[in-house]
Amino acid sequence: MNPQITTPTVEFARWFSSTRRGARLARILALGQLDAWGVPHGSEGSDAAALIVAELAxxxxxxxxxxxxxxxxxxxxxxxxxxxxxxxxxxxxxxxPEPAGDAESGRGLLLVEALAKAWGVDGRGPEKTVWAEVDVRERYGELVNERR
Known part of the structure; x- marks a missing residue:
């Protein structure tokens, strides 16, 4: 795990079915959790996180x-x-990815790269974790701290 959040303030973790419905539910629950933590729906940080969660899921x-x-x-x-x-x-x-100019897919990780402060992949045996980091506290630190 990245040393910046070795001791995170708050965490959320859930398992989802590997279906389109599971991916959609992951995005919806992530947005709800961020709102509960003080990163409001429709804010820049919430929107960036929603797109990243949607793509990775x-x-x-x-x-x-x-x-x-x-x-x-x-x-x-x-x-x-x-x-x-x-x-x-x-x-x-x-x-x-390096998608062709007229390709209809293959741009998702470019979007993640553009929105995230950093992103990468960690492997653990038969599993892999794709991660991305977004600056939300710099923009919404007061709200995040007030709501906890």
């Missing part, structure tokens, strides 16, 4: 799915918001 469902296995979403708020999505396909590591 969709990738877990599309590229990391193993029949009968779920994926995990973990949020940790410390000095930054760390978003982690873990699936059971460590053999399929994401890489920065």
């Amino acid at each position: 969709a990738n877990a469902v599309l590229h990391g799915r193993v029949p009968g296995e779920d994926f995990e979403l973990r949020l940790a708020l410390g000095t930054v918001l760390r978003i982690e999505v873990t699936d059971t396909r460590a053999d399929r590591l994401p890489r920065r």
Whole structure:
């Protein structure tokens, strides 16, 4: 885990079915949790986190799915918001794509890269975790601290 949030202030973790419905639910619950932590719906930080969660969850469902296995979403708020999505396909590591100009897919990780302070992949045995960090406390630190 990144040393910036070795001791996160608050955490959220849930397992979801490796389906489109599971990916959608992960995004919805992440937004609700962020709002409860003081990162309001519709704010820049909330919108960035929503897009990142949606992309990482969709990738877990599309590229990391193993029949009968779920994926995990973990949020940790410390000095930054760390978003982690873990699936059971460590053999399929994401890489920065170079989509063709007219391609209809392949731009998701470019979006993650543009919105996140940092992102990467950690492997643990048969699993991999794709993570991204977003600065929400710098923008909303007072709200985050007040709501806890």
